[in-house]
Amino acid sequence: MQCHHHDAHRCGSCTLLQVAYADQVSDKEAHCRSLVAAPGLTWLPPVTGPESAFRNKAKMVVAGTVDEPTIGILDAAGEGVDLRDCGLHSPGLQAALPVLSSFVTTARLTPYDIAERRGELKHLLVTEAPSGGLMVRLVLRSQEPVTRIRKHLPALQAALPRLCVVSVNLQPEHKAVLEGPDEIVLTPAETLTMRIGDLDLHLRPQSFFQTNTEVATALYRQARTWVDAVAPASLWDLYCGVGGFALHCAAPGRTVTGIEVSAPAVESAGLSARQARLPGVSFVAADATAYALGVSRAPELVIVNPPRRGIGADLATWLEASEVGHVVYSSCNAESLARDLALMPSLRPVEAVLLDMFPQTRHYEVMVLLSR
Missing domain, CATH: 2.40.50.1070 (OB fold (Dihydrolipoamide Acetyltransferase, E2P))
Incomplete structure (x- = not known):
C-alpha cells in the first residue's frame, strides 16, 4: 500500500506501512504464538483480507x-x-x-x-x-x-x-x-x-462493531464452526455487543443467551433475533462478570469477546471453577488473553487462529477454542 500522507510524514498511524504485508501477518502470528502456547495446540491458517480500503x-x-x-x-x-x-x-x-x-x-x-x-x-x-x-x-x-x-x-x-x-x-x-x-x-x-x-x-450510534467487515465475517464463521463441532445444548455470549457471535451460533435445540452491559445494544440484538426468527435466543443487559457470578447453573459453552483489558481475574477464576466444558475466546490483545489463560489451566487451548483485522498496524484479533 502506498500513502502520500505517510511519505510526507503527515500521518504516522500506519506503523507497518513499509513492511510487506505477508511479513506483517507472519510477524503478528509469531508474536501471538509466543504468548499463547499449549501442548497440542493447532494453529489454523491466518485470516486476512484486503490490506487497504478495508475500514468500514x-x-x-x-x-x-x-x-x-x-x-x-x-x-x-x-x-x-x-x-x-x-x-x-x-x-x-x-x-x-x-x-x-x-x-x-x-x-x-x-x-x-x-x-x-x-x-x-x-x-x-x-x-x-x-x-x-x-x-x-x-x-x-x-x-x-x-x-x-x-x-x-x-x-x-x-x-x-x-x-x-x-x-x-x-x-x-x-x-x-x-x-x-x-x-x-x-x-x-x-x-x-x-x-x-x-x-x-x-x-445503533453508540454500539461497537468490528472495523473490518470481511475479516469480521470470517471471525463469526470460525466461531460457528467450532461451536457446531462441540454441539452444546446451552451457550452464553459474554460481552455480546449487538449479538454477532450469539446470533451466528444459534441452532435448533440450543439455548443461547447474550450478555451485554449496553441496553441499546441488547435491544438491537433482540431485534436481529426476532427478524431472523431464531429460536432459543435471548439477550440480557448486564455486566458479564456479575451475570456469571450470579447464576446457579453454567452453560456447556461460553463465548467471550472482551475489550482490550481481557475478562479479568474474577471471570477467569469463575470459568476455571465452573462446569463449562468449552470456551471460545476472541481477543484483540494477546497479552491480556495470555494473562487470562494462565488463570484457567484446566481449560486447554486446542485450536487458535489469527485474524488480521487491522492491516498496516501491529494490532490483530486472535480467537482460541478452549476445552476442559
Missing part, C-alpha cells in the same frame, strides 16, 4: 475553520491534518467525507479549537454497512448547532443518498475522549443494518 468506520478529528475545515487527525502542534482520502477507508467512506466537509461549512459548524477551548464540532464518526448505507455521527460540545444541522439535513441526505442514520453526540468536556454519553438521533431510522453472512445486525 472513519473516526475523524475536525479542525481548521468553518470555511476550510480539516477532516482527519491533529499533528504534534495541534493543527489539523486532512485525511479525507485515507487509503484505509472503504471507497464509500472516501466518497462521503468530502461531502461531509462541505456540510460543515454549509451548516456553519465551527471546528473545536483545543488550544482556545472554543468551537463546537469535535469529531465526525462515519460507518458504512456492506450495503453501502451510512451512519454519520457529529460529536459536538453543545446542542447549540442542532437546529442548523436539522435545517440543512435534507440537503445532506440529497447529496448522500446512502445516508441512513444521522445523530449528534454531546461531549462538552475538554479532554481526550472521543464521544460523550448523550446521543440525539436526527433521522427516522435509528439503526444501520450490517448484513453479515446471512444475518442482519442492527448497529
Whole structure:
C-alpha cells in the first residue's frame, strides 16, 4: 500500500506501512504464538483480507475553520491534518467525507479549537454497512448547532443518498475522549443494518462493531464452526455487543443467551433475533462478570469477546471453577488473553487462529477454542 500522507510524514498511524504485508501477518502470528502456547495446540491458517480500503468506520478529528475545515487527525502542534482520502477507508467512506466537509461549512459548524477551548464540532464518526448505507455521527460540545444541522439535513441526505442514520453526540468536556454519553438521533431510522453472512445486525450510534467487515465475517464463521463441532445444548455470549457471535451460533435445540452491559445494544440484538426468527435466543443487559457470578447453573459453552483489558481475574477464576466444558475466546490483545489463560489451566487451548483485522498496524484479533 502506498500513502502520500505517510511519505510526507503527515500521518504516522500506519506503523507497518513499509513492511510487506505477508511479513506483517507472519510477524503478528509469531508474536501471538509466543504468548499463547499449549501442548497440542493447532494453529489454523491466518485470516486476512484486503490490506487497504478495508475500514468500514472513519473516526475523524475536525479542525481548521468553518470555511476550510480539516477532516482527519491533529499533528504534534495541534493543527489539523486532512485525511479525507485515507487509503484505509472503504471507497464509500472516501466518497462521503468530502461531502461531509462541505456540510460543515454549509451548516456553519465551527471546528473545536483545543488550544482556545472554543468551537463546537469535535469529531465526525462515519460507518458504512456492506450495503453501502451510512451512519454519520457529529460529536459536538453543545446542542447549540442542532437546529442548523436539522435545517440543512435534507440537503445532506440529497447529496448522500446512502445516508441512513444521522445523530449528534454531546461531549462538552475538554479532554481526550472521543464521544460523550448523550446521543440525539436526527433521522427516522435509528439503526444501520450490517448484513453479515446471512444475518442482519442492527448497529445503533453508540454500539461497537468490528472495523473490518470481511475479516469480521470470517471471525463469526470460525466461531460457528467450532461451536457446531462441540454441539452444546446451552451457550452464553459474554460481552455480546449487538449479538454477532450469539446470533451466528444459534441452532435448533440450543439455548443461547447474550450478555451485554449496553441496553441499546441488547435491544438491537433482540431485534436481529426476532427478524431472523431464531429460536432459543435471548439477550440480557448486564455486566458479564456479575451475570456469571450470579447464576446457579453454567452453560456447556461460553463465548467471550472482551475489550482490550481481557475478562479479568474474577471471570477467569469463575470459568476455571465452573462446569463449562468449552470456551471460545476472541481477543484483540494477546497479552491480556495470555494473562487470562494462565488463570484457567484446566481449560486447554486446542485450536487458535489469527485474524488480521487491522492491516498496516501491529494490532490483530486472535480467537482460541478452549476445552476442559
